[in-house]
Amino acid sequence: MTSTTTASSHNLLTDNPELYEARFPDPGRLAGRWAEDCLRRHGAGPRVLDMGCGTGRDAAHLHSAGRTVTGADLSEAMLTHARTHHRGPEYVRADLRGFDLGRNAFDAVVCLDSALLYCHTNALLDAFLSSCRRAVAPAGLLVAEMRNGAHFLGRTGLLDIPRVDEFAWQGTAYRSTTTLTVDRTAQLLRRTRVWTADDGSEPVEQRSAWRLLFPQELRHLLAAHGFEVLELHDGPGPRTDPPWHEGLPPGRTADADRLHVVARLVRPS
Numbered sequence: 001m002t003s004t005t006t007a008s009s010h011n012l013l014t015d016n017p018e019l020y021e022a023r024f025p026d027p028g029r030l031a032g033r034w035a036e037d038c039l040r041r042h043g044a045g046p047r048v049l050d051m052g053c054g055t056g057r058d059a060a061h062l063h064s065a066g067r068t069v070t071g072a073d074l075s076e077a078m079l080t081h082a083r084t085h086h087r088g089p090e091y092v093r094a095d096l097r098g099f100d101l102g103r104n105a106f107d108a109v110v111c112l113d114s115a116l117l118y119c120h121t122n123a124l125l126d127a128f129l130s131s132c133r134r135a136v137a138p139a140g141l142l143v144a145e146m147r148n149g150a151h152f153l154g155r156t157g158l159l160d161i162p163r164v165d166e167f168a169w170q171g172t173a174y175r176s177t178t179t180l181t182v183d184r185t186a187q188l189l190r191r192t193r194v195w196t197a198d199d200g201s202e203p204v205e206q207r208s209a210w211r212l213l214f215p216q217e218l219r220h221l222l223a224a225h226g227f228e229v230l231e232l233h234d235g236p237g238p239r240t241d242p243p244w245h246e247g248l249p250p251g252r253t254a255d256a257d258r259l260h261v262v263a264r265l266v267r268p269s
């Protein structure tokens with residue numbers, strides 16, 4: 001059987017949170033620690049919304065740091081896993097491409113690992129930022145971490161060449177063959193990933209896409225929605241090489257493959 005999916009429909013990893021955590025382990029809670037460091041450095045209040053919370057491990061880390069956390073995701077499988085394995089936060093189903101979880105209900109919105117880039121169009125980016133503007137109290141923060149669209153400018157070697165990854169999980173060997181292409185007109189990075197496993201199952205093809213968002217474009221969008229950019233840089237961060245650790249200051253460039261932003265709501269809606 002061959003299936004074609006999007007990030008918000010069936011997806012082998014987001015439908016199988018245990019597999020997701022096995023494939024992308026974060027035992028030291030680097031992403032959660034980085035987010036907490038951003039919140040603390042900029043004096044955020046305690047109420048945090050983790051939008052696109054996935055398995056809940058970052059939300060749970062923020063909870064353990066003393067925050068009152070709501071984790072939101074579109075995937076019921078992720079939410080069920082989070083409620084069972086990463087207790088503490090409240091977990092709710094919400095679509096980041098337009099949500100209403102109450103006005104001024106949070107002191108910060110956190111959006112990690114490119115979840116923001118599921119807003120493929122300008123209208124969806126506007127809907128996300130309008131939702132954040134409503135959700136965040138005056139002077140609250142937006143902390144996000146994602147792929148950097150600018151990284152793909154001129155770097156055609158990253159594209160069109162299949163990359164093979166192999167890993168084992170619960171006695172089954174998985175192999176994924178991943179090809180990235182760029183749709184320049186839509187400003188989308190498209191990924192086709194074919195999964196095979198040695199358990200006799202048929203290959204599964206999955207398609208995902210992320211908005212290629214450029215640093216200056218993000219800066220403009222944030223300003224248009226009432227946010228002042230406090231930091232916008234390509235690292236160090238939780239998914240950079242070398243990775244961030246406590247005490248490292250934010251960088252000054254925005255060229256490498258990850259983009260990190262911290263912005264403050266200075267013009268509430």
Ligand SMILES: C[S@@+](CC[C@H](N)C(=O)[O-])C[C@H]1O[C@@H](n2cnc3c(N)ncnc32)[C@H](O)[C@@H]1O
Pocket residue numbers: 007008014031051052053054055058072073074075078094095096097111112113114115118
């Ligand atoms: C790459 S994972 C990131 C998970 C987590 N933030 C992390 O850093 O480990 C992306 C998450 O976004 C969720 N997601 C995808 N589209 C979404 C949408 N439109 N609204 C809310 N969550 C969405 C997926 O279900 C998945 O859990």
